[in-house]
Amino acid sequence: MKKDTLVTHAGRHPERFDGMVNTPVFRASTVTFPTVAEMGRRHASCYDLPYYGRYGTPTTLALEEAVAAVEGARFGVAVPSGMGAIAATLLTILRPGDHLLMVDSVYGPTRKFCDSALTRMGIETTYYDPLIGAGIAALMTPATKLVFCESPGSLTFEVQDIPAIAEAAHRTGALVALDNTWASPLFFAPFTKGVDLSIQAATKYVVGHSDALLGTITLNDRTLYERLKETLVMFGYSTGSEEAFLGMRGLRSLSARLERHQRNALAVARWLQDQPEVARVLYPALPDDPGHALWARDFTGASGLFGVLLNPASKAQVTAMLDGMTHFAMGFSWGGFESLILATTGNIPRSARPWTWEGPSLRLHVGLEDPEDLIADLRAGLDRLTREPA
C-alpha cells in the first residue's frame, strides 16, 4: 500500500464497531471478564487486547497500529507526550553504568533529561557533533548502548547522516533511536535507514491542531516492544483515549496538510533569503542549505518548521518585530495548522560543536494560511525592526 492509502486506512476496523468509520473514544479503566479462563487469556496477551485501562484501550491500540503502519514498523506504543516518548525510550534501554551518545542539536528538554535524570541514575551522556556521520565510530565505547539522533536538529536544523551513524552503532551492538518529529511519520522512513526506535512528538504534526499532547514510539523488535510497554505500565504512563482519538483524526489529513505546509514554508523561506535583514535561512529543503544533499537523499519532503538567522540587531529591535505580528503568533510547540514565531537568540546550548551565530535568531512554523499574507506580515515585522533605534 502507498503511504497516502495507509494514512487513510491504517488502524481502522469498522467491522468491530458497527460499521463506524472511526474507532470511538473508549473511556475505560476497568475491563471485565466473563470467566476465569478468559481473564487469564487476556492477561497473558495484555499488550494486544484491552485488559486494564493503564495498558491501553481500543482507541489507543488503534492509534498505535496506525502510526506503526505509516512509519513502517511492526509495533507502536502511544505515550502521553513527545517528552514521555523520549524518557520512556531512554529509561527502557539504559541501565546504570551505560553510556549514551546524544546529538548536540537535540531538543532542549531531552538534553535536560540526560543531564539531570540520567546523570542521577549513573548513566553517562556524551554529546556528539550532528555532522559527525560515520565518525561516530570513534566515540563508541563498550558501554555505549544507545545512539540518539534528531534530524534536522532542533532550532539549528543540521541534517544527520543517519545510515552512516546507524551502521557504526550496529557494528558495536548499540541501538539507534531517532526523534523523527520534524519529518513526521511521512517524510523520513526511519526503518529503511537503520533506525531501531522512532519517536514522534505526535503533539506536533500528527495531532496537527494544537489541541492535544501525544507521543508515539515505533519499532520492529518484539522483545524491545514488550520492554517498552512494561516501562510505560510500570511508570503509569497511560495515554488518554481522547488524545489518541485526536491523534488518529490528525493522522488522516497528515499527508494533505504536510504537502501544504511544505509549499508555504518553501515560499516564505525563499522570500526571507532575499531580505536584507536576513543572514541565513536554516531549512534543508533550500538548495543552498549545507544539509540539502543529505536531505534530498534521505527525506521525501520538508515540513513547515525552519530557522532564520538575522543580521545583527538589538533586543529592542527584535522585540519591536515580534510584538506586532498579525498572523504569526508567538508560542512554543509547532505542527498545528497555524503559523508561529519564536525568538531563539542565545537559547542554543551546545557542548560538542559550538553554535557561533552572534546575531538574533528565530524559529518559524509556517502554517496553512496564504503565504502572501504571511510574507506581508513578516515584511511589516522586519520594517518595525529596521525602524526601531538599535
Ligand SMILES: *Cc1c(COP(=O)(O)O)cnc(C)c1O
Ligand atoms: C515538541 C518536541 C518534543 C516534545 O513533545 P511534547 O509532546 O511537547 O512533550 C520532542 N521532540 C521535538 C523535536 C519536539 O519539537
